[in-house]
Every structure is written in structure tokens, then in C-alpha cells.
Amino acid sequence: MRSTLKFAVPLAVAALALGACGTKGGDTPAAGGSGGAAACQNFKIGMFGALTGPNANLGIYIQNGVNLALDDYNKKHADCKVTLENYDSQGDPTQAPALAKKAIDDKKVVGIVGPAFSGESKAADPAFNEAGLVTITPSATATKLSSNGWKTFFRALGNDDTQGPAAAKYIKDTVKSTKTFVIDDASEYGKGLADTVRKDLGSQVVGNDTIQQKQTDFSASVTKVTSSGADALFFGGYSPEAAPLIKQLRDGGWKGTFVVADGVKDQSFIDNAKDAAEGTIITCPCVPADVAPDFQKAYKAKYNEDPNTYSGEGYDAATILLDGIAAGKDRKTMLDFVKSYDKKGVTKQLKFDDKGESADIKVFAYKVEGGKIVGSGEIK
């Protein structure tokens, strides 16, 4: 006991001294420590998502955006830097709860960017909610996530309920399809999207089919699509199936427009489907790089490539948390700060409704042209 005291007294003195040195004490609430004013708390923000494994690309695109936001912050606050703590889930929902606990136990972590995918969000968010640790996901789009009553859940982009109708609208108004075929991959994501499109298009849907993930031979689907006389096809699913599907459709002589959603917005789709991918329409609630030129320039300077899917959303999510830290919020007070946040980010006006959904949602259309995914405007 005596030895503890021996250390505790000088420590308390040191803390007081440090607190007195702090330059901008004024408006921050006392953290209950001995300092009284705000000393540097060495706060961290967490990045939760796939950083290794088969889906690592998406996580890394987000992480790049987050790191850019951190650089901006740390340049301005060189005396008290915020660091990034990575929680690499590999996109696997079974790993998510343990990682969530790790983040919660680290008291320095005041907010999480992520979880990146819908499956891992479902697994980890209940724990975050219980601990009152704010999460802002830049990429998980499953609609149901926001209806669980999780107070700490925020989504910095549109969900599948906005993307599906936008895809249907695009097929009707821009592609001007009169006969549309709809295929889904039976996944939570793909079927949900395809069902929304089916509902919205109504009687112009001339045929339906369901395939399986990991399927490679689509000859039966090809026959169904070509024999239906469809001039457009919507596929709800991911790029590993979209690539062989469109390739075999083109080989089978089908000439219509192929429309897919953000699960296919991935360069590997084009690398594999090659020429067959040309002209494919991809809808995505993610903002094209050229909407925010300054962000695009800064990103390119740091990573030597254009911002990719959800990089801007990652930047925005991190910026909200960092603004909170700058305003002297800690884990507990961060929640209200994010709730009442209302500022323009690089992707959109950052403001959340009662359920934690973005108030300002845009869905964009992209097109595959010359082996690249290029923006082709907002779907209004």
C-alpha cells in the first residue's frame, strides 16, 4: 500500500501539471480525473472490417479514406494526435463479436468506423450498443440493420431499400426496358435487392430465376433469358457469379442491358468477364470520385490511385468521430454529438435520422466503359 502511494502522489502532481499546460481547456467537461482541464487523452478510433482475406479490397478502400481523415486531423492537432486501431474481421461474422469486445475493453477507443459488412454488423453491433460505443458504418447496406433499436448504429450511406427502387427506376427510365428479366443469387443481399426490383417493375418482369453462389455453369439461365425476349436483365448478387453469368449470356447471343448493384462494383468483375462486361450498368449508393475533387486529389496524392468504392464514406465517417474528439467528447458524450451532427462531408450532407440512417441519400449509376467503371450520374 505504501509503495502505491509513493508513486501515486507524484503521478497526480504530474497530471495536474500537464492539465495546466493544456492549451484549450475551456469548454470540455471535467472527465472526473484529477486533471480538471482536458489533458491529451490519447483517444483512438477503430476501423472494423475485412483487411485481409478474400474481401480485403473493400476494407482497405475504406481504411485508406479513414487514414486520410486522420492525417488531416493530426496535422491540425499535432500536440494531441488520435491514432487508428484496426479490427480485422476478414469479413467473417463469427470473428466479429470477439473483436467488438476487444474494442469495447479498450477505453481509449471513442468510436468505430464500421463494421464494413452487413453480416458482421449484425453480429457485433448488439455489443457496441450495450457498451454505448458509437459505430458509423461506411458500407453495410442491409436494410434491417437500422430497425433493431441499436442506439449506437449510424449509417453513412443509403441502404438496399433505396438502391433497389433506384435500380428499378433506372431500368424503366434510362434503359427504357419494356421486358426485364430478374435473377438473384439467393443471398440475403441479392435476393432482397432483386425482390425490390421485381416489385417496382411489376408487369414488365418477363421472367425470374434464382442461381446459387459458387455456381459457374449458367446455361439454363441463359436459355431462359434469351427465350424470354428480355431487353434488360437485373442481377442481384456479387461479382464472382456476375462475371461468368454475363460472359455466358453474351456467348449465347443475348444483346440486352445487364444491370447490377454495388456487390458487383469491383474491378475483378471486368477483369474476368472481359469484353462481355462492357456496357454493364452498376448502381451504387457510393459517391463517384469526381464529386469531391479536393478529396480525390488528396487521396490520389497519398495512395497514387483514385478513391475507390466507399473510400469517401470511410473518410466522412472518420471525420465525424474526429470532429467529436476535437470538440472534447469522450465515448459517452460522442453518441449525442453524432446524433446532432449536421455538416457537409465529401460524399453528402452528413446528418442522421432517428434510426441512424443518413438523411441525405443519393444513388449513382456507373457504367463499364473501355474496361473501367465510370460514373454516369445520379439516379434521381
Place this chain on the structure above:
Amino acid sequence: MQNLIDNFFSYTITGLTIGAVYALVALGYTLVYGVLRLINFAHSEVFMYGTFGALWVVMLLGGKPGGSVGQVIFWVVMMFVAAMAMSGLIAVILERVAYRPLRKRNAPPLIALISAIGASFVLAELMGLRSRVAGWVGLDDTLREYVRNSRNNAGLPSIISPQPIFSVGGYNVTNVDLIVIIGAIAIMVVLDQFVKRSRLGRGIRAVAMDPEAAALMGVNRDRVIQVTFLVGGVMAGAAAVFYMLKIGITRYDAGFILGVKAFTAAVLGGIGNLRGALLGGFILGLAENYGSAVVGSQWKDVVAFVLLVLILLVRPTGLLGESLGKARA
């Protein structure tokens, strides 16, 4: 049902093309079963390596759409050479590493089965980790195009653009369909004759009938087994080329489902029976397509396996039901 009747020929011909691939892979299962009474569960990986052999040689030669006729023929021939060499080599290594040491120690068949499954995982994961394997030997820069995104799909440039040749009942039969179906049947006729007439083929049949008697008659059993694996691998290589021409995309785990289907085809036709493998492959390909047409594509595998169960209930030895040894000339 109406859809199936309206597009009967379309479903039939595309079903036959994928059936031809099943049949060629099924031959590998059947041949090995014939001589060793053992299901070589790593055969699916032998096939998968063939698809990569075919893909890589086209990348190496700079194959792209719109080549001249001479170029296209050259590319396709090189695909066969590369895929058959790759698959044949993997099959022989497999026999050497995973089976021969067990056979020398007279291990029970169950152990060989486990060894096969283990070998299957090792081969698939090696392909899935090929970017790191290349990194270890310091070739990741040279081989970048070949090893990048090693867990993702890898696509073949469409070196043959499918052109309709003639029309059957409203379905335009394309050049690719014809190449696959005719090519597969031709290869199987050659194999059938090889097993029937050549010296090595006689050896294979002898070992299949009675390994000990064959050994007493001076047949080198180890050599025959090695040749059997090689022939099965070469067939899988040919299947891999047809698969790449038709599907065009492969992945490190592409062998798994196809392997299960091909094994089903072999059992359906009568395992150990070469002609049974051919018949089983085609029937399975057709059944899957008809099933997809009638009850939806998501039931494709269910239809295939229900058919298998029904046929085995009636004919437990498969449709043609003979073993390799009895299939005399």
C-alpha cells in the same frame, strides 16, 4: 414445363456440352477406381490445375479476341498441350506422394481416402495462395499477372467468339458447342481404343481384373497404376480446356463442385466402366438443365442427386454396371 418444351433443343445442347466436361472428368475417377478400387477424391483438383494451365498458356501467348484462324487454332492446341501436361503431371505427383507410400505399407483403403481428401485441400490451397507461393520464391513481380488476386476468379480472354453454325429447333448451335461435344466424344473413342488395344491398356485391364495374377504374368503393377493416373489426368486436362472454352472463368475452388458432379456421373454410369462414365456425364448434364428449366435453377443440384439416388435404388451398380476389368474387347 412449357418453357422446357419451347426451348427443348437449347436446353439439350447446352446440357450436352457441360455433360461432356463431366464425362471427361468422370473417366479419371472410373479409371483409378478400376485399378485401385479407390475413389481418388483429389481428382477434382487435377481438373482445376488443368483450367489454370489452359488459362496461363493463353495469357503467355497473348491470346485475345479476334485472332486469325491460324492463331486461334494454335492457341487452342496450346491450351490442350498445357492443360493436359499440367493435369497429367499433378495426377502423377499425386499418385507418387499421396498413394504409393500408403500402398507400399498395405494401408487399408480408408486411409487412402483420407490421404486423398488431404491432398485435395493441399492442392486447392496452394492454388489459392499462389501469390504468396510466388512471393516465397521471389517471382511475384515476374508472375504478377498470373498470381494476382489468387482467391478470386480468373478469366480467359474469349479467343473463340461463339458464332452460330446452324440452327436446331430455334437454338443456334455455336462453334464452341460443336468443338466441346465432338471433341469430347473423339477423345473418349481414342481412350476406349487405347484401353482395348494397346499393350498398356491391356495392362490396365489386367490389373483391374486381378492385380496378383497380373503381377504373376509379368505386369509391372506400379507402372500400370502410374499410367492410369496419367491417363486420367490427361482426360481431366482435356475437360479443363472444354470448360474454359465454355465457361471461361476459373478459381482455386472451381474443382470442388465439378468434381462432385463428375464423381456422380461416374457412379451413375457404373463406376469402373469407361462407357458408363460417358453416358453418366451426358445424362447428368441433360438432367440438370431440364431440371433447371422445370423447377428453377436453384434446384439444379437437387435434380441431379435425386436422379442418382433413384437410379442407384434400381440399379446399384449404375446404368452400365460393369467394371473395367470385364469390359473386354
